[in-house]
Amino acid sequence: MTKVTAITLTALVMLLASAMAVSAVDKVEIRGPVATVQETSYTWGPLDFAGFFYDIDDDIGTEEITLTITNRNVLDEDTGVIYTTRTQAKDFDFEAPVGLESWGQFLTIGFLADEYFAGYVAGGYLARQSTDINLLRDEHLSQVLMDDDEERTFATGTPLKLAEDYELAIQAIDLDGNKVYVQLMKNGAVVDSAVIEPSKAGATTADKTYVYKKDLGDTKKVVIIAVNFKNAFRGATVDLATVDGIWQISDTTKDVTKDTKYGRMTIDDVTVDTIRMNNDGERITLSRDRDINLMENVRVKTADQTDEPIRFYLYKEITEPGTYEIRGSVKTVVEGEPISWTPENFAGFFFDIDDNIGTEEIAMTITRGNVLDEDTGVIYTTGTQAKDFDFDAPAGLESWGQFLTIGFLADEYFAGYVPGGYLARQCTDINLLRDEHLSQVLMDDDEEMTFTTGTPLKLAENYELAIQAIDLDGNKVYVQLMKNGAVVDSAVIEPSKPGATTADKTYVYKKDLGDTKKVVIIAVNFKNAFRGATVDLATIDGIWQISDTTKDVTKDTKYGRMTIDDVTVDTIRMNNDGERITLSKDRDIALMQDVRIKTADQDATAEDPLRFYIYKQVTIKDEVVEPVPTPVVAPEPVVEPVVEPVVEPVVEPVVEEPVVEEPVVEEPVPEPEPENGIPGFEAVFAITGLLAVSYLVLRKRE
Numbered sequence: 001m002t003k004v005t006a007i008t009l010t011a012l013v014m015l016l017a018s019a020m021a022v023s024a025v026d027k028v029e030i031r032g033p034v035a036t037v038q039e040t041s042y043t044w045g046p047l048d049f050a051g052f053f054y055d056i057d058d059d060i061g062t063e064e065i066t067l068t069i070t071n072r073n074v075l076d077e078d079t080g081v082i083y084t085t086r087t088q089a090k091d092f093d094f095e096a097p098v099g100l101e102s103w104g105q106f107l108t109i110g111f112l113a114d115e116y117f118a119g120y121v122a123g124g125y126l127a128r129q130s131t132d133i134n135l136l137r138d139e140h141l142s143q144v145l146m147d148d149d150e151e152r153t154f155a156t157g158t159p160l161k162l163a164e165d166y167e168l169a170i171q172a173i174d175l176d177g178n179k180v181y182v183q184l185m186k187n188g189a190v191v192d193s194a195v196i197e198p199s200k201a202g203a204t205t206a207d208k209t210y211v212y213k214k215d216l217g218d219t220k221k222v223v224i225i226a227v228n229f230k231n232a233f234r235g236a237t238v239d240l241a242t243v244d245g246i247w248q249i250s251d252t253t254k255d256v257t258k259d260t261k262y263g264r265m266t267i268d269d270v271t272v273d274t275i276r277m278n279n280d281g282e283r284i285t286l287s288r289d290r291d292i293n294l295m296e297n298v299r300v301k302t303a304d305q306t307d308e309p310i311r312f313y314l315y316k317e318i319t320e321p322g323t324y325e326i327r328g329s330v331k332t333v334v335e336g337e338p339i340s341w342t343p344e345n346f347a348g349f350f351f352d353i354d355d356n357i358g359t360e361e362i363a364m365t366i367t368r369g370n371v372l373d374e375d376t377g378v379i380y381t382t383g384t385q386a387k388d389f390d391f392d393a394p395a396g397l398e399s400w401g402q403f404l405t406i407g408f409l410a411d412e413y414f415a416g417y418v419p420g421g422y423l424a425r426q427c428t429d430i431n432l433l434r435d436e437h438l439s440q441v442l443m444d445d446d447e448e449m450t451f452t453t454g455t456p457l458k459l460a461e462n463y464e465l466a467i468q469a470i471d472l473d474g475n476k477v478y479v480q481l482m483k484n485g486a487v488v489d490s491a492v493i494e495p496s497k498p499g500a501t502t503a504d505k506t507y508v509y510k511k512d513l514g515d516t517k518k519v520v521i522i523a524v525n526f527k528n529a530f531r532g533a534t535v536d537l538a539t540i541d542g543i544w545q546i547s548d549t550t551k552d553v554t555k556d557t558k559y560g561r562m563t564i565d566d567v568t569v570d571t572i573r574m575n576n577d578g579e580r581i582t583l584s585k586d587r588d589i590a591l592m593q594d595v596r597i598k599t600a601d602q603d604a605t606a607e608d609p610l611r612f613y614i615y616k617q618v619t620i621k622d623e624v625v626e627p628v629p630t631p632v633v634a635p636e637p638v639v640e641p642v643v644e645p646v647v648e649p650v651v652e653p654v655v656e657e658p659v660v661e662e663p664v665v666e667e668p669v670p671e672p673e674p675e676n677g678i679p680g681f682e683a684v685f686a687i688t689g690l691l692a693v694s695y696l697v698l699r700k701r702e
Contacts, residue, residue: 101205154170
């Protein structure tokens with residue numbers, strides 16, 4: 001029995017451990033302005049499409065894409081999509097101190113909506129350290145990985161982390177603290193070493209800068225890593241150095257030879273400073289509900305709509321973990337010029353292309369040169385719109401109805417239910433905005449999925465819906481809703497019975513949200529259920545969930561520098577009440593929650609006024625995988641002493657008591673038939689109890 005128990009427990013733990021692995025599926029969609037399918041041309045550049053590479057400080061970014069629609073909705077091969085980009089000279093972020101030679105400049109180029117290195121501008125220190133300086137001449141590019149002037153200190157034993165698994169380690173510093181012996185490693189193997197002399201008297205750029213050169217295809221001995229050492233220090237117990245400039249490009253290159261394909265686009269012309277692509281041989285039709293891979297991570301999305309003209313937009317999809325800016329179109333600081341951002345030109349605002357839903361707007365008025373005056377300098381408005389649930393009830397069944405959606409602080413929120421639908425009728429109160437609060441929309445989809453006993457349906461905010469039992473006919477499903485592992489509700493759903501209605505098929509959970517009473521915050525539609533020999537399962541095809549905590553939108557509530565100054569049953573308005581904002585150079589201003597203002601690091605003139613934009617900061621988290629618990633690989637001797645003494649004394653008295661009765665007595669009883677227990681499940685619990693008793697008797701015999 002000892003061996004059987006150990007194996008059983010180990011298998012269960014392994015099963016649970018594998019079920020606990022969580023895949024990060026978060027992604028960021030940075031979209032361009034919305035267009036409609038008509039026989040005309042549309043062009044997107046870096047100032048209005050935030051997916052393209054753009055440097056606001058130096059006004060650098062040249063990517064441009066033009067879509068020409070013919071034959072009602074067709075992008076003809078060769079001429080339907082034209083993409084062009086070219087190089088521009090750019091300063092390194094690291095600026096050498098006065099009197100020292102500059103690193104110089106490099107040629108940057110936006111390509112496939114990312115920044116790439118095309119070469120060094122002749123004359124600078126890094127260009128002189130390279131044998132060849134122009135990659136684009138050899139028809140390839142290298143991605144820019146690091147370019148910053150942040151000051152960092154690192155010590156012996158703690159290498160300086162670089163990109164692509166490179167790291168720079170201090171091996172020794174001489175007694176005077178002048179010479180630093182460093183080694184460069186990749187994947188733990190030493191690839192280079194050098195002596196740097198940052199602290200010696202009269203140190204030059206060559207003395208202070210560590211460089212690593214590598215052949216990149218046909219381009220020979222290109223500096224791919226440069227690190228400027230500000231100083232070094234020899235300590236009694238630890239040696240350390242301070243760096244204040246890092247430059248790194250990738251050691252693998254992007255092929256830009258003629259006829260190279262990226263998605264549906266093909267490179268048709270390359271010069272020493274330009275790249276041009278078209279949809280050579282690829283005819284593209286902009287019909288409804290399409291998501292078209294145009295070139296690498298740049299795509300075209302069309303609306304799922306029946307009316308015409310069909311809406312569409314260009315977008316860039318990001319899945320790599322990290323923090324990103326979703327920016328609005330670039331503006332300039334000009335007194336008296338009207339400035340506004342809506343979902344059309346700021347991808348950070350909530351927008352549903354299928355239903356053309358999204359009403360958020362920020363309007364700014366600049367006075368006295370560069371000032372956004374308190375009260376009137378920044379005005380934010382938003383309003384509710386009726387929206388269908390993604391789940392669409394089959395013909396002949398009552399619809400869930402509609403809900404009132406509202407974009408707020410650049411996210412989608414729930415403001416209430418539209419009267420008349422099934423979910424609205426299940427609520428006591430249906431309008432949250434009337435009570436001056438909102439709830440975030442967490443789930444709204446019609447994806448079909450199956451879950452079983454033992455594998456609960458995962459919902460947001462640590463809710464999960466678990467099948468406890470299915471009756472012998474497979475008509476009735478007894479479910480429990482849990483939050484953080486504790487049961488908060490239970491119900492019987494009858495999705496498979498003849499003539500099942502929406503009420504029979506839909507599980508709903510209601511909760512008070514502040515002053516708004518008994519609001520449906522979770523709805524799950526059961527398509528069918530199945531009672532199997534070894535496992536019970538159910539298929540669902542609709543989930544709706546809103547947050548059980550609310551966002552306060554009462555008058556005078558502050559979010560960042562913005563204050564709510566008016567709330568009605570269907571609108572919210574905010575202004576910068578008492579907050580005067582000055583748009584001077586190189587500022588990053590918190591405006592409201594995740595929405596900020598960024599100004600360029602430039603010396604503005606009348607001919608070149610200060611550039612700025614609003615943006616929303618978003619983060620994609622790393623994939624989280626729970627570690628496998630140690631007991632999974634624990635040897636038998638460790639399991640035996642724990643299992644035997646503890647389990648035996650506890651189990652034996654249980655055999656005396658009828659285990660079968662416990663589930664019936666203790667499980668929550670659904671409201672419709674409180675006096676008769678759970679209808680249709682008596683046989684299930686009886687069989688379960690008999691199996692439990694049989695197991696315990698056999699175990700005792702062993």
